[in-house]
Amino acid sequence: MKESKYPRSFSHIGITVPDIKKAVEFYQKVMGWYVIMPPSKVKKERDTAIGQMCIDVFGENWDEFEIAHMSRSDGIGIELFSFPNGVKGVPEFNPFNTGPFHFCVQDPNIENLVDKIVAYGG
Numbered sequence: 001m002k003e004s005k006y007p008r009s010f011s012h013i014g015i016t017v018p019d020i021k022k023a024v025e026f027y028q029k030v031m032g033w034y035v036i037m038p039p040s041k042v043k044k045e046r047d048t049a050i051g052q053m054c055i056d057v058f059g060e061n062w063d064e065f066e067i068a069h070m071s072r073s074d075g076i077g078i079e080l081f082s083f084p085n086g087v088k089g090v091p092e093f094n095p096f097n098t099g100p101f102h103f104c105v106q107d108p109n110i111e112n113l114v115d116k117i118v119a120y121g122g
Helices: 020-029 049-058 110-119
Strands: 012-018 035-044 064-071 077-082
Touching: 020 064, 020 077, 020 110, 035 049, 035 077
Parallel strands: 012 077
Antiparallel strands: 035 064, 064 077
């Protein structure tokens, strides 16, 4: 196998949220991200391409979920998921545990952005 000598691009990240409509509103109004696809329901259906793909990804233990697609100004995609039977609480933050630690946002007026984040419950 030939080893590649170039960095890979980053296409998108998926985030599971407790309330997809509130999450889309937050990321749109606070971060200015674009809505590519508004919140939509996906049902476990073997006769649709999206249904079968989600069965392949998530297995059989679900009936439906909501999904939305957003994009940042640099073209990086954000895929939001909301599963009705998922845990809705905020996990305890511990930077020493495996999993997401943080993401960084750049803004020329960071104080204003922080105020908006707090105003929207962040």
